Amino acid sequence: MAAPGGRSEPPQLPEYSCSYMVSRPVYSELAFQQQHERRLQERKTLRESLAKCCSCSRKRAFGVLKTLVPILEWLPKYRVKEWLLSDVISGVSTGLVATLQGMAYALLAAVPVGYGLYSAFFPILTYFIFGTSRHISVGPFPVVSLMVGSVVLSMAPDEHFLVSSSNGTVLNTTMIDTAARDTARVLIASALTLLVGIIQLIFGGLQIGFIVRYLADPLVGGFTTAAAFQVLVSQLKIVLNVSTKNYNGVLSIIYTLVEIFQNIGDTNLADFTAGLLTIVVCMAVKELNDRFRHKIPVPIPIEVIVTIIATAISYGANLEKNYNAGIVKSIPRGFLPPELPPVSLFSEMLAASFSIAVVAYAIAVSVGKVYATKYDYTIDGNQESTGGKTQVAGIISAAIVMIAILALGKLLEPLQKSVLAAVVIANLKGMFMQLCDIPRLWRQNKIDAVIWVFTCIVSIILGLDLGLLAGLIFGLLTVVLRVQFPSWNGLGSIPSTDIYKSTKNYKNIEEPQGVKILRFSSPIFYGNVDGFKKCIKSTVGFDAIRVYNKRLKALRKIQKLIKSGQLRATKNGIISDAVSTNNAFEPDEDIEDLEELDIPTKEIEIQVDWNSELPVKVNVPKVPIHSLVLDCGAISFLDVVGVRSLRVIVKEFQRIDVNVYFASLQDYVIEKLEQCGFFDDNIRKDTFFLTVHDAILYLQNQVKSQEGQGSILETITLIQDCKDTLELIETELTEEELDVQDEAMRTLAS
């Protein structure tokens, strides 16, 4: 059979599992990705069609249309006989749940419950026409509903709608004009969501999607758990039927929680009981669904059952009258005529809608990531065999919601709000189960665990928008820190191989005589140059600057002794004429004790073997190495500060007769060194080797040839020679000082 032309979908099953309510955002995540892909495809197609404009045919135009409106593509191929049944089952199920969810989310958004039904209906309808994936049933996110609600409540609080009602004989009481309030709130919510949509379109235009790659899994885990916590607290309020003030901004969730517990005495027991029962029953049945998913053909739609029972009880027992329970009350029958939201409110809500747009986008992406990394989700998708074959399931669920709007709505009016809230809470379990990831994460990678916990706590404390931002920045900072504090090792060779490994981690590692090898596993940039210097100091075992300063001091003392006649300098060395009068060995603390010695130092050139016994009592640290090899294989970039520091380090070591060699550098790193003026007469490219072993072989050869000649440094020689005026200074040296002092030292000591 020939493959059919054009685009269609593989026969995959929609996700219909025990977690369908919570997993709805997954659908939307997929929708986002899908939309993105679709956009790319559209672009590609449009570009192609523009390019081939001359030869554009009707057929091609129809192809473009099909890409833009995929329903034209897949509906004609619909196989009624094979697919309709499963689509209907899946659609009805999803539709009922969408109805409940819509109503519950309306509570979060602080608009009348009926508006939640619209939010459940229209997205499905739109997606039926414009969507491409049968995995997706679109709808509102609880967290976004919550954020919308907080803006609505802050812009139209109850206090704005107080009317004094002089109700017959009763005292004048102020009452809330709920009708006016709800109208205002709906207007605000609609304006807000429109603005959020516009901002998200702009995001799309700017290809803001790149930010997704910074949403690391641990960050997403922490963020969604915090979001679940936010939803939990807001639903808890409804389950208990306790009213609180509207808090905004930092710590608002904590304040709300505190106030809920302060007013816990006001709990409506009817609502609380109904809510608690709902939670327990739903969670239990979902657990069963989960455990026996291979044995039962269709998961039990417990939310729907519970809702029907709860509505019946509430109606039968007249819970509202008898127990003052909070019920859904008015659900408008039918559709209200569409209105343009009040654009005039846009300026007031720009900041809020920006953060909602970002959070909605982040949630869509991040919840999707959570599910994508969960084994169960994928298995469910493949194994469950109920559910629709195509988007037709979506239109059927839309139809169910429409029926709810047109007819059933009235029937749901006695339903307690606490039951709706409880249904939402029961579905948060999966999100909270993510807390169990922390120990595993901690074992695997501590930094990732810290990112998780930080993002979660900060999102709870600062709110989701600022929390997400803080988590994102924190995540990036951990990258900087990981680059900044890399591992580093002193290396040695595994005997008679060319393999160099850490002297600490391996036994029987041989360090070549007089050579230290350091591997620093990170780029060198402004943030870690100090750390790099410390690594070098720790590897070689001495501080090059201190050694230099001490040597300088010893030289001055020798000169003084020569001047005072206690030492004599001849061509063959120094002859000591008197026993040194300094009997106490100079203590180590007063390194900077050169003040007393500022006699002219210009006239003499002395050659000293620093590792032999000195005629003066200066505690010059021994330098047991002649070379330092830096294994730069893991240096992936350098900045100007890094290059300058490397230069300074090389010069500091050259001053004390230790050569620095570089091995395994990347070609582009050497290029960067050239660009930044690293090389000069003293730092030449012949100190660069392809591998550490090459450097070591070279050094061993050098040592051998020198041994053949016999060292010229075995006696202390002193040669009288007049040079330019020089003053010697002893400080922490900058590079330029090095040049000057280097010359001074060379003149004195070489």
Next chain:
Amino acid sequence: MAAPGGRSEPPQLPEYSCSYMVSRPVYSELAFQQQHERRLQERKTLRESLAKCCSCSRKRAFGVLKTLVPILEWLPKYRVKEWLLSDVISGVSTGLVATLQGMAYALLAAVPVGYGLYSAFFPILTYFIFGTSRHISVGPFPVVSLMVGSVVLSMAPDEHFLVSSSNGTVLNTTMIDTAARDTARVLIASALTLLVGIIQLIFGGLQIGFIVRYLADPLVGGFTTAAAFQVLVSQLKIVLNVSTKNYNGVLSIIYTLVEIFQNIGDTNLADFTAGLLTIVVCMAVKELNDRFRHKIPVPIPIEVIVTIIATAISYGANLEKNYNAGIVKSIPRGFLPPELPPVSLFSEMLAASFSIAVVAYAIAVSVGKVYATKYDYTIDGNQESTGGKTQVAGIISAAIVMIAILALGKLLEPLQKSVLAAVVIANLKGMFMQLCDIPRLWRQNKIDAVIWVFTCIVSIILGLDLGLLAGLIFGLLTVVLRVQFPSWNGLGSIPSTDIYKSTKNYKNIEEPQGVKILRFSSPIFYGNVDGFKKCIKSTVGFDAIRVYNKRLKALRKIQKLIKSGQLRATKNGIISDAVSTNNAFEPDEDIEDLEELDIPTKEIEIQVDWNSELPVKVNVPKVPIHSLVLDCGAISFLDVVGVRSLRVIVKEFQRIDVNVYFASLQDYVIEKLEQCGFFDDNIRKDTFFLTVHDAILYLQNQVKSQEGQGSILETITLIQDCKDTLELIETELTEEELDVQDEAMRTLAS
């Protein structure tokens, strides 16, 4: 001569050069470092003294006291004969300049000029007693004065002090009660600076100094140039004697500049002329000082000379009366009694003082860094031979300022403010000269140049506090970006060596047959896993997922042909019974065309040589390699996302019979892989090699031994065999899907 015990200073010269005014912050930077070191030393000493508490003697207690109050250390050793003269010369010079600066900075801080003299006097006095370095003369920073001024102006603007003066016959005019205003401003400024001091003490306590390492040189360059620009604009206002509104926050400097040019007609010509002349003369003489610094014994103290002349002219010509020039006016004689600043204002100014504290700290450090990297500064410090030998120079300059406060102040009253401002402007030259660094920086390292420019622009636009923060974060983000977008290369061996180099950069590189080698020079973390996958795709030349999907499709088609009898499967291969009816080669776009093929695929196991001609017309991309070697020498860390991605990559390639090998991994990276559960039955440690060459040698051996056996994949075989029910899905695969699908594919195709 024996070295004297205890602590003293090497005979180094204070920095007294042509740039002494601008370089004052350097002193303070050094002061910071010195104080830090001193604090460490204090700690150490205190710790020691605590440890040896039992044996603590009077002598030791005196030592601690000497560390805390260094004057006890160095003053008794003062050599009057040798050092006094140079100290006096240096002190007088510095003192005169400090007087001028103090007055000019008072203008910036919006307090009466006299208070500037206090700010010049007290720090020197304090440092004389508590300081350790003779390099340092402490005093106010211009930029900090400017920031204090902006807070003062916003909290006590002129409008708060309007009084209606009914002055005889004239119309009622509103006048400003300058006395009340100045009193209020001084109170605000003093409260603010006290709070800044407290915050800086807290910084010190929290060891906030670590932040200094993030002040990269380019950031510091941009920031100080922006600061110089801020100072320039505020002084320009004074030079022109044009009044503007007080702008605060974002873009305030731009608004001020615009308003200055709008009101440029109001310029006071006397002030402008005096200012311009001062600038020109000061800059010219400083240039001469600089050029002939080896020939003249003492740089000409041009600021002092200009000020004296300007004061004389202003007094002689009565510029205030005749030309309405802005003069210094009242300088209070003597000291005012000290008062506690109004602590009640603290809450209002907390945010502002926090940013001032940070900026002051940052400037101290950053200006110091700028000078430390400048060659001239160091040379000056060493070569100039005027200037004091000890802190005595400081006390002398304090004395000069005191004389100014007590007596000379009155004499300076006719001085034009514009001259003071011009002196400050003339000293900004060095800061603006940093602009010349940009081209060099751009050549050396583009990212560093971008950091420079970004920090400068953002500090001008957002103000110094936000600008510094933005620059800091931007700098860190560039690190993330550099890690995220590393260089990567396909490698090949230099013929008959074990050296592997980039195939792009070198000629005659040999790529081993059927093997691709990739070196990715960066850690793999959540930010760059996508990039890493792209690098692999680009290196191997095909997309592993697409290949797999295409093969799957071909398999299904073969199965269908077998079912329909067009192909027959025998133990020896497939026999084609009919010419394939698909004449048009299937187009490349419809990859996802499996919908039509969902016939059961469970019964047959087929073995296919994918590189041979297939009996079905599916465009399966050829896979020319059997192995991929990843050179991980530069992977310095992995996070959980990175490890999971690596796993997915290995499995994706294993599915299409390409083995992935790892070479040159760091030991701790392998440990991390173990912790994160990287290894299992399919990914074993025997795919890890010490070097790329080891991996290649192993692979070459493998290939040879296989060739000896003869390939079993050369015919298409088809074996009837019944397996479990499996459904095959074609999507972007998550790791877990991989496991499932992998099994499916294996059952089908192996």
